[in-house]
Amino acid sequence: MTKIASTLEYDFWEGTILSPLQPSDYFYSFFLTDGTETDYYSDDEGLDGGVGKMYASYNSGRDFGIVFYDPGFTTPDWHKQTVGYQIFLDRFFNGDLSNDAIGDGSSGDITWFEWDSNGDGSFTSEDAQRVFAIKRDWTELPTGGNDFFGGDLKGVFNKIDYLKDLGIGFIWLNPFTESPDNHGYSVDNYKSVDP
8 A cells, every 4th residue: 555645643545456357355454564563454343344443463354345346247238227126025024924933032933043153054052142033013113133023025925016016127135044133144044045
């Protein structure tokens, strides 16, 4: 990186990263050396790609990320001429009442282990706490990642005509594989539809 400007309080640095030939993800942190001391600037504990913070030691798990896309990709014409609609399944429409959570942690609730500590897809008593799906009513406000309102794939199928009448040409679904979160992005099993 090269220093390109300075004020009384800040130095401004710039660097260039060339896009790879194949689409890929790059991860990075900043190593700041002043004399013999080195500090590290990475993402903060929220791991949200936001402001970040300084650390005394480097941890690759806090790296920022850059996603590179295929420069040869062209948007299909059908996509340019239609309206898309993203569906967060749990918040869309409850089409199957039989798969709703009970919500009190009793037998029969939908439960997940928070982490797979051995990395092989099996969950044991040594894994972190279990997450119970809390059943919410449509009139309640959301409270967190494990509050479920009951929207499901059957609900999307039931509303296809409604979406067409709105002029929707394609839908984009939040992940719907097995996950401890209502939004589906913390995947436990890519090969299983969330119950």
